[in-house]
Amino acid sequence: xxxxxxxxxxxxxxxxxxxxxxxxxxxxxxxxxxxxxxxxxxxxxxxxxxxxxxxxxxxxxxxxxxxxxxxxxxxxxxxxxxxxxxxxxxxxxxxxxxxxxxxxxxxxxxxxxxxxxxxxxxxxxxxxxxxxxxxxxxxxxxxxxxxxxxxxxxxxxxxxxxxxxxxxxxxxxxxxxxxxxxxxxxxxxxxxxxxxxxxxx
Amino acid sequence: xxxxxxxxxxxxxxxxxxxxxxxxxxxxxxxxxxxxxxxxxxxxxxxxxxxxxxxxxxxxxxxxxxxxxxxxxxxxxxxxxxxxxxxxxxxxxxxxxxxxxxxxxxxxxxxxxxxxxxxxxxxxxxxxxxxxxxxxxxxxxxxxxxxxxxxxxxxxxxxxxxxxxxxxxxxxxxxxxxxxxxxxxx
Numbered sequence: 001x002x003x004x005x006x007x008x009x010x011x012x013x014x015x016x017x018x019x020x021x022x023x024x025x026x027x028x029x030x031x032x033x034x035x036x037x038x039x040x041x042x043x044x045x046x047x048x049x050x051x052x053x054x055x056x057x058x059x060x061x062x063x064x065x066x067x068x069x070x071x072x073x074x075x076x077x078x079x080x081x082x083x084x085x086x087x088x089x090x091x092x093x094x095x096x097x098x099x100x101x102x103x104x105x106x107x108x109x110x111x112x113x114x115x116x117x118x119x120x121x122x123x124x125x126x127x128x129x130x131x132x133x134x135x136x137x138x139x140x141x142x143x144x145x146x147x148x149x150x151x152x153x154x155x156x157x158x159x160x161x162x163x164x165x166x167x168x169x170x171x172x173x174x175x176x177x178x179x180x181x182x183x184x185x186x187x188x189x190x191x192x193x194x195x196x197x198x199x200x201x
Numbered sequence: 202x203x204x205x206x207x208x209x210x211x212x213x214x215x216x217x218x219x220x221x222x223x224x225x226x227x228x229x230x231x232x233x234x235x236x237x238x239x240x241x242x243x244x245x246x247x248x249x250x251x252x253x254x255x256x257x258x259x260x261x262x263x264x265x266x267x268x269x270x271x272x273x274x275x276x277x278x279x280x281x282x283x284x285x286x287x288x289x290x291x292x293x294x295x296x297x298x299x300x301x302x303x304x305x306x307x308x309x310x311x312x313x314x315x316x317x318x319x320x321x322x323x324x325x326x327x328x329x330x331x332x333x334x335x336x337x338x339x340x341x342x343x344x345x346x347x348x349x350x351x352x353x354x355x356x357x358x359x360x361x362x363x364x365x366x367x368x369x370x371x372x373x374x375x376x377x378x379x380x381x382x383x384x385x386x387x
Contacts, residue, residue: 009370043377050325051344059239063253064231067260071219071227090266093282099289119269181290194265199290 007037008044015045091117091124091195117195121145122171124186124195135176136200142171142186153185157197212276220267231260233330234280237323241284245309247291255287262287281319328379335360336372343369 013019014027031038059067094116117124122144131137142150150168155161158181166175168186183196210218210229218226238259242252262283263270270276309315329337335358342354343365355362 008374009367012370012373013366040374040377043380044373046321047325047373047377047380050322051329051340053240053244053322054236054326054329054344057236057240057243059235059256060249060253063239063256064235066257067231067235068224068228070257070260070264071224088268090269092266092269092279093286096286099286197262197286197290199286199293 008040011037011041011044012048015041015048088192088194089119089121091119091122091193094118094123113201115198119193121191122186122193124184124193126198128201130201131176135178138175138177138198138200140168140173140175140184142168142173144171144188147171148188150186150188153187155183155185157181157183212270216267216270216276230276233327234277234323236326237277237319238280238284240322241281241319242288242291245288245292247288251291251295255284255291258287259284277320277323278316281316285315324380325376328376331379332372332376335368336375339365339368340372340376 010019010023010027014024019027031041096113096115098113098115112130113128115126115128117126122142125141125143127139129137129139147170150171150173152164152166152168152173152175153162154164154166154175154177156163163177163182164175166173177200179200181196182198182200183194184198186193186195210226212230212233215226215230215233219230235256239252239256242255247255259280263280266279270279329340332340338358339354339360342349342357349357351362351365354360355365360368
């Protein structure tokens with residue numbers, strides 16, 4: 001049986017909780033018996049739920065305008081970076097065991113996490129374990145099509161300052177860091193891959 | 202050929218135009234996804250200030266990632282994953298040793314179910330933007346936190362009060378149809 005305009009009104013009223021108990025029961029009975037009607041109801045209920053959640057969930061005008069200024073402000077730097085002949089890639093996060101507990105059973109607050117990033121030139125696997133005192137040990141492996149060494153610059157995202165410059169022989173490296181949020185810039189030949197943000201711990 | 206409205210431009214087109222230095226494209230991209238990004242820290246209980254900070258941090262990262270967004274991965278998916286990660290980072294900073302309540306909030310971040318929910322809501326958001334008037338204005342008025350009375354809505358929309366109920370139902374139905382018609386991803 002096709003859904004009639006009158007049915008739609010009643011389904012919307014049900015989704016909004018506006019029907020009297022007897023009328024609501026009658027509509028629910030029909031939903032059990034008519035799959036097409038039930039499907040329409042589920043979509044309408046999803047729409048109602050969305051519209052309810054949507055109210056108030058908007059950034060402040062200041063935050064919105066600040067985000068819109070970002071590209072304009074970033075452009076001179078971006079052009080400068082593009083003109084130095086270096087090919088730059090930004091690696092995407094594939095998984096972080098702290099975000100997907102089912103994946104590894106290792107979760108925030110524990111002693112270790114595994115984080116994987118990938119880019120078109122290389123995949124980067126990182127393992128974070130508790131180090132000495134307040135520090136954390138990061139063991140990494142860069143897997144690229146061609147084997148070889150990489151130089152790595154570790155930058156504190158808050159201050160933009162360089163924290164460490166290390167060497168990854170055949171792509172393997174270990175470094176001890178304090179808690180913080182970092183970006184790793186991996187460089188080899190004319191290629192640079194930015195990895196991050198990497199949150200420690 | 203008639204130019205498509207800016208709001209109908211594909212993400213790939215907008216990203217390419219951002220990379221070419223077109224301010225308007227960047228603004229359109231942010232307007233399209235502003236509520237998606239903001240809704241993630243907000244639904245995980247971050248304060249308005251923290252949610253605004255996450256919002257700005259995500260777009261700062263997006264500027265750096267524009268080159269990679271052009272290829273393959275959809276902008277919405279990248280924004281969801283990145284915003285979840287930034288939200289988690291702020292939550293963790295706020296409570297380094299999570300309480301069971303905080304752990305419960307954290308556990309939902311990044312799950313497939315949340316990703317599906319956020320993607321579904323973004324499709325509804327985009328359908329709402331395409332919904333003609335008076336439907337869009339009516340639905341926005343009816344679901345506002347400070348919803349005006351039906352009399353006020355009827356007057357504002359020049360609509361008989363008695364037709365608000367049936368129109369509301371038709372508009373909601375049309376909204377869900379627009380979602381069904383839209384291709385997934387841009």
